[in-house]
Amino acid sequence: MYQSFPKDELGLLPPGQDPAVTRPSRLSRRAKSGIAAVSLAVIAFAGLKGFGGTEAKADAPPPANVTIAQPLQRDIVEWDDYVGRFEASQSVEIRPRVSGQLQSIHFKDGDVVQKGQLLFTIDQRPYLATLAEARARVASAQTALALANSEYARAARLVSDEAVSQEEVDSLAAAVRAASAGVAAAQAVVRQRALDLEFTNVRAPVTGRISDRRVDIGNLVAANESMLTTVLALDPIYFTFEGSEALYLKAQRARQQGEDAAQQVEIKLQDESGYDRTGRVDFTDNAIDPRSGTMRSRAVLSNADYFLAPGMFGNMRLTAGGTHKALLIPDAAVRTDQARKVVFVVAKDGTVAVRPVEPGPLVGGLRSIRSGLNADDRVVIQGVQFAAPGSKVNPRPGKIDPPAGFKPAARPVQSPAASQATLAQ
Known part of the structure; x- marks a missing residue:
């Protein structure tokens, strides 16, 4: 739409130009700018809509790759750890x-x-x-x-x-x-x-x-x-140690169940890596110390070469029971969820689920599981950080290698939990 402006009204025409020349009005330019903006909005909105009227969705990421394996089943024996001193x-x-x-x-x-x-x-x-x-x-x-x-x-x-x-x-x-x-x-x-x-x-x-x-x-x-x-008799030699009231009760319960009271012990010195010195518990005191709440006990072991001397410290492990079956998984597969321990398992359809478990002691780098896990569960052993409860994953089969080089032992497990365990092969 155009409009004529007389020269005497505007006084804007350059010399020699006809005052009847027309130009776009200021209002028409604003209208065109609004129409352009509306057009761009319509185009953008149309891009978000399909011909069928449904919203377009972004491409979902592919399922994460995780490695799964069934728990390793082995016979183990659990031990309680003590620190003691040798005596003549x-x-x-x-x-x-x-x-x-x-x-x-x-x-x-x-x-x-x-x-x-x-x-x-x-x-x-x-x-x-x-x-x-x-x-x-x-x-x-x-x-x-x-x-x-x-x-x-x-x-x-x-x-x-x-x-x-x-x-x-x-x-x-x-x-x-x-x-x-x-x-x-x-x-x-x-x-x-x-x-x-x-x-x-x-x-x-x-x-x-x-x-x-x-x-x-x-x-x-x-x-x-x-x-x-003075003369000190050193063969055999004694190893004295103190245990908590809970451990004393565990030993008493074991005796009530008809187990042999002569518990086997294995001892290592501070510069030794293996528990190569064996003996047996031959004495338990008649009262718990009211000041420390511990019970004093004593083990006896051979010292034919007189290598061990009174006053030396040693780390001792005492059989916390006999052989029993346990499920073993990598220690890294056990996660902490607030106040509980959990593992992630994968269903047949690839869905991740959480299993609260009660972990036991380590067995050569593998964590024993006392409860909460089944032998046929497919446990996530690698890529645990990518597994979220309820999410889909791409499971890949793996294998849990058993630890080697552990000695057999021979007694059942009682609570409280033992400090460590070894394989019974």
């Missing part, structure tokens, strides 16, 4: 039983000595003299007894002739009995003096490793007081 099975302080001057030493410091081996000698001369005196007293008492017997026999022959009185005969009989007692007393003194002489030779009461001498030759030692040295 016997510890003896060597003290003299008689007093005197130390005359000789018959061992080297730190030697392994045998039971009955001579260790120290105390000056024997005073005890030889007292023994000789005691023997002389025995001879004197025997002479007095012989005289009393002779006098009694003579009086007994004369009593029938009424040459002696019955009272005198009875007195002589009493003298015989007194002389016999004197002989017995003198003989007892001889035995005592012989013992004192024997005690001048100080011998090892047990087989074990001896410490250093505490008294040098030439010193006077006092009976039952002076410390000469």
